[in-house]
Amino acid sequence: MGIIDEGIQFTHPDLAANIWTNPGEIAGNNVDDDNNGYVDDIYGWDFVNNRPNGFDDNKHGTHCAGIAGARTDNTLGVASIGWNVKIIPVQAEPDNGLTTSVSYGYEGIVYAVKAKARIISCSWGGNGASATEQSVVTYAWNRGCIVMAAAGNANSATAIYPGGYTNVYCVAAVSPSDVKSTFSNYGNWVDIAAPGNNLLSTVPYTGTPVYV
Numbered sequence: 001m002g003i004i005d006e007g008i009q010f011t012h013p014d015l016a017a018n019i020w021t022n023p024g025e026i027a028g029n030n031v032d033d034d035n036n037g038y039v040d041d042i043y044g045w046d047f048v049n050n051r052p053n054g055f056d057d058n059k060h061g062t063h064c065a066g067i068a069g070a071r072t073d074n075t076l077g078v079a080s081i082g083w084n085v086k087i088i089p090v091q092a093e094p095d096n097g098l099t100t101s102v103s104y105g106y107e108g109i110v111y112a113v114k115a116k117a118r119i120i121s122c123s124w125g126g127n128g129a130s131a132t133e134q135s136v137v138t139y140a141w142n143r144g145c146i147v148m149a150a151a152g153n154a155n156s157a158t159a160i161y162p163g164g165y166t167n168v169y170c171v172a173a174v175s176p177s178d179v180k181s182t183f184s185n186y187g188n189w190v191d192i193a194a195p196g197n198n199l200l201s202t203v204p205y206t207g208t209p210v211y212v
Helices: 060-069 105-114 131-142
Strands: 002-005 088-091 119-122 146-150 168-174 192-195
Touching: 002 060, 002 105, 060 088, 088 105, 105 119, 105 131, 131 146
Parallel strands: 002 088, 002 119, 119 146, 146 168, 168 192
Antiparallel strands: none
8 A cells, every 4th residue: 555645654663564665675775676766765765855765754644554554453552444454655745744735646656556556545635637647547547556535624515636536536534423524525526435533543753652
């Protein structure tokens, strides 16, 4: 699973066992061993700083990764909706918590496809569609990838993208009572809904592991 976001604190003890490692790359030799265009990308790629290993120092990417792929049955922290999935960290936006628009999101999708992700999570979006962005989504779809994207948090019926593109599963948020969350976008461009209020998950830390 590719998490296209602010990166992931892939050393978090509830995530580390589920972090993808690039089988075609040799760590630290400054060579693009698998000829994918990225040198030493053992734990994904940071498109913001053009360097290996998208590492999240903020919160959003690590929080999303925990919901999708925190380790299950390890007597630690939280259990994710995935069952011991492998998470590909892709940093597509600076660690600033502003994920309304992701600068390198579509480059991140292409990277995840080439890394053989089968599910690609895009918990972000912005206004305005483009043929180029749709072509990236179609590229992923044609290679067997399911792209999941957020509907957004503006309580609006106006489509945001990538959620509004063809061949994307767009996800709205519902409350614990199974009605639309007050903040969630909505409309016939939305495909499915999932719990979206006060979800307990992993966040970056420097001492004791944190769950928020």
